[in-house]
Amino acid sequence: MRTGVIVPALLALTLVVPRPVHAQFSLDARRIGMAGVSLGRDGSARRYNPAYRAVKNRSGGGPGQPKVTIPIPLGLITFFQDHPPTHWGSDPMFNPDDSAFNPVELMNLVLNPPLFYELKRAPTPTNDIEFTIGKNQLIMNLGQSRVLIPEQKFGLGMNGRLLDLGYGVGGVHFGVMGFMNYEIEFALDTALRRVLRDTVPVQPDSTYRILTDAVVQTGFMPTVSFAQRLTHGTGAVGADSTESADDGLYIGGAVHYYLGATYARGVGPAGFTVGNPIFGAAPGVLLDARAQTSNKPFGKGVGGDVGVAWISGPFEVGFGINDLGAELTWSDTKIQRIQYDAVGDSISVSTTANHVETKTKLPVSYLANAAIRMGTGTTVGGDVFNAGRHTVIHVGVEQRWSLFALRGGVARDQRKKMQFGFGAGVRLGAFGLDVGVFTHSSTLSETRAMTLATSISVY
């Protein structure tokens, strides 16, 4: 029964999760080999910088770039060998009733879908956890799992555009985009963090708290965007060279009318308080949360994107910012208070307001990118990306020799960890084969994993 819920949920999440990490690395082994940096004008640049709608598409680091790139999902082959779908009902990976079921492993699967081949897997905590309980003593030793306890505020978030349908005339583009945003933040107070992470004994007459703020909202947004080339570079006037044909300054903007389908938000502290001695009386549970849910769809709001790009010969730089002023007004919201009832040792839910107006915001995202082709087959690029959370930085380089290419790069990910990538490629006629190796911390582990990505490019 539970498997029947988990598996579809897992598949759904697997479809959704790659989108927020798209800006960090894509399904393109060339980009992965450069630690996630994009040297071209692929979907990521257009997604976050509307000015790129006016720039001629160039999906790679130079002329003669592929029309399409197809990932080779070697990781899926391995995954389905290890976890045949016909056995998912009894597979410990998906079966909470199995003694070997590991929720961390399942979460890692969601956070890091097994599309590519894992050269080095991040370890999954499988250790024992130990509680020492006495009348005036409580010690929690989480063993290796202590690394799962964040040192600072911990959050998960995604602000994705799930589709982009539309039609353009000249520099104007009309379309509809879907959006999905979730932001989940946990903040343990220092005392609780020390108890869980440092195995510090619970102290008598103390309170331990965790603050949670979570919001989920989704909907769609009719959009009108405009992109225009403002200037032509001197080399671009009548230029035959592909290098200089795109020279100029580009600007773009988009106005979105957000129509939220639904949203929910929960805010509040939770925790426990102990007396002296600790188990002299039952520890008290602290819970006083507020939940907001939309009764009706069509939360409304207006926001926009702006962007600028400048291309001069081998040099290119762009900056785009999304969802400026994106605040949705939900006209019909229910607000509930969720409290712990010590008398009944139960959770009580009461409605404090109904059919009231509330507001939510979408986080502002930005992407700054730059690249330079150095004329010797070398292209160097970098980008800085932020989607309302920690800034991600990528820097990468590609060196081409005739049909061959070598790539490398470094990145700082959302967890502020350095990641590395390297790769190579060969082009044979209309097809190219690329491999990229990258390290990542996309799992619930402090240890980096290393993944081998492969893709075929069609020229």
Place this chain on the structure above:
Amino acid sequence: MKAFAVALLVVVSACGQGHAIFNIDVLSFMQGTGKDTIPYFIPPATSASASTVQSITLPPGFGSSVVDSVRITIGSANLVNTGGSGTMGFQLFFAADSAGTYTAPVALNVPNTAVNGVQTVAVSISGDLSGLVDSLFRQDSVFMRVATTGTNNGLTNVTGTSILTALVIRVVLQDKIF
């Protein structure tokens, strides 16, 4: 308490595959209540026993778990004999309720120790309870009866008190809490 224990279970579930281990300092719950001290009085040429019952609260939700082991890892008592000579031992009984501990089979039998006159004899209490009490330790609470048993082969009364000085039960579970 239930909600607090559920919070503990969340921690357990969040930490992946492995064992949940509970080291329960039973003595700490007995101290200050008088239950850690068991007076004994054994007339000549008789056997007698005296006991005390203590409830142990366990985290709920482990009903489906597999109990790997239940052991007394740290246990000791002092036999503070104030007169007479004989032998004294300890027995531990576990049950789902207090009354059941009087009909339950012996879970642990500590061999007899000789006492003579006014003296204090330290006794070690340890042993593996696995298999005998596994199902009880999957419940929310379990009752334990500690009995001091003795025989008097002398001509004067054997009197004194047995005082528990340490008692830690270690329960190892393969947690299945969903």
